[in-house]
Amino acid sequence: MAVTEAQPGNERVRGGGKARERILEAAYDLFAHRGIQAVGIDAIIAHSGVARQTLYRHFSSKQALVLAFLERREELWTKDWLQSEVKQRSADPEQRLLAVFDVFDGWFRSPGFEGCSFINVMLEITDPADPIHRAGTSYLVKIRDFLEDLARSAGIADADNFARQWHILMKGSIVAAAEGDQDAALRAQQIATIALRDAKRLEPWSRPLLGKPSPH
Amino acid sequence: MAVTEAQPGNERVRGGGKARERILEAAYDLFAHRGIQAVGIDAIIAHSGVARQTLYRHFSSKQALVLAFLERREELWTKDWLQSEVKQRSADPEQRLLAVFDVFDGWFRSPGFEGCSFINVMLEITDPADPIHRAGTSYLVKIRDFLEDLARSAGIADADNFARQWHILMKGSIVAAAEGDQDAALRAQQIATIALRDAKRLEPWSRPLLGKPSPH
DNA sequence: AACGAATCAGACTGATCGTTCTCCCTCCGT
DNA sequence: ACGGAGGGAGAACGATCAGTCTGATTCGTT
Known part of the structure; x- marks a missing residue:
């Protein structure tokens, strides 16, 4: 938090919004839709209407800007959406x-469908040691943690394995949607439904009933 | 077929193989592991040990080389493997x-796991009109056709939907493996098993028995 | 021996990349 | 009124990009 001391009544007049915000908005749209390597600094400058040096005043490098984009992506896409x-x-x-x-079904049918930036970035920057690659995977882990919490709340025994399986269905459907299959979410949901039924049916002893009938 | 009149005893001596073959091998390794945009012509020249002009004699542009790479990828990865x-x-x-x-399980655990180049290329080149993007998706369609044939042979009613679902599991597990989950194939297979059981159980009337019990 | 085609080596073009620098203008708090 | 900070416009940097051109060398074939 604390976007460089943002107290009220501090906004720059030129352009309607603060420069940093305009930069991030432009970077968000461009990176999300065209990827990282295909978007140059010049394109972000042009779309944000900001001066070159202004961008580098707020973000020390393109890598820093990409990391800020991913952070905002988690805020807007993962959490808020x-x-x-x-x-x-x-x-x-x-x-x-x-x-x-x-939720995915509506997403896949939306006109400006951009895919999952975390997947895209992780596959685009193949070096596992690259901070951008690591950021992409770590935000995917956060999504999986959300699924694991839901699985645990649903009384599913192996919540970790279940969450990973659910995430596989999610990621597979996103890639399928990127191929053009607008019904990918429904297809994944069909499998998910029987997978959930199976997970609940196979291990009913794991649900909290009275005592714990666990082994020995 | 017919890699520029390849009759026996025609190979160039310099470097052990024909120049075109060395170029394609270098491009295959580099594109498959690092992606398209991250690999420059210079890197392919360096890895193939070929002269600059020799590359452009065999491939008119980088795009042509990428398309040749994808074609070979289908030959080696999809078909032969x-x-x-x-x-x-x-x-x-x-x-x-x-x-x-x-098969995926062994692949995910192999040291030089490179992911699915068709997925990578499709997500990296976001423009649906780009020949490279179109090539990536079309090779994915061929994989799905293979699955659809298997589903039809297995007597599954809606082979198209089933193949698309199977493909979602495959692509999702590949992305999960790229994240580092080496057990992704096993997790996907668990879901696939119950999905297959369900597909066979829900529509037993669709299997060829005696006559055709189809409606009206 | 001689020829042409293929390859090699490397300079070169123009464009674009990320990044730095300079100069000027406008604003806000004092 | 003044100073300093933030921003705008654009030149310029060195590196790299895809692609072209030249000239020498090596090959297979005759």
Whole structure:
């Protein structure tokens, strides 16, 4: 937090908004839709209407700007959109898990579908030691943590494995949507439904009932 | 076919193989592991040990070289490896479908795991009109066609939807493996198993028995 | 021996990359 | 009124990009 001491009544007049905000908005749109390597600093400058030096005053390098983009992506996409929408659609953890694909369905059919920036960045920057690659994977882990919490709340035994499986369905459907399959979310949800049923059916002893009937 | 009139005893001596072959081998390794945009012509020249002009004699542009790489990728990865391995492990279409993830399991645990170049290229070149993007998606369609044939042979009713679902599991597991989950193939296979059981159980009327019990 | 085609080696072009620098203007707090 | 900071416009940097050109060398074939 604390975007360089942002107290009220501090905004620059030129251009309607603060320069840093305009830069991040332009970077967000461009990086999300065209990827990292295909977007140059010049394109971000042009789209934000900001001076060259102003960009480098707020972000020390392109890498810093990319990392800031990913941070904002988690804020806007993961938290404010995906998790928020899922929680809003149901209070039941099982229904929330399935709601992920309802939310995805609307996403896949939206005109400006951009795919998952975390996946894109991780696959685009192949070096595992690169901070950008590491950031992409770490934000994917946070999504998986959200799924794991839901699975645990739903009384699923191996919540880790289940969350990873659910995430595989999510990521696979996103790639399929990028290929052009607008029904990818529904197809994934079909499998997810029977996977969830199976996870609940195979290990009913794991659900909290009375005591703990666990082995020995 | 016909790599510029390749009759026996025609090979250039310098470097052990024909120049075109060395270029394609270098491009294959570099593009598959580092992506398209991150690999420059200079890197391919250096790794192939070929002269600059020699490369442009065989490939008119970088785009042409990328398209040749994808074509070879389908030959080596899709046909000679994936489909060949799957067919070798079983003759039963259902077992062949499941064997995909056995093959993937070995792939995910191999040291130089490079991911799926068709997915990578499609996500890296976001413009759907770009020939490279189109090539990537078209080779993914061919993989799906292979799955659809297996599904049809297995007597699954909606083979198209089933193949797309299977492909979602495959692509999702590949992305998960790129994140570092070496057990991604096993996780996907667990879901695939119950999905296959469900597809066979829900529509037993669709299997060829005696006559055709189809509606009206 | 001689020829042409293929390859090699490297300079070179123009464009673009990320980044730095300079100069000027405008604002805000004092 | 003044100073300093933030921003705008643009030149310029060195590096790299894809692609072209030249000239010498080596090959297979005759």
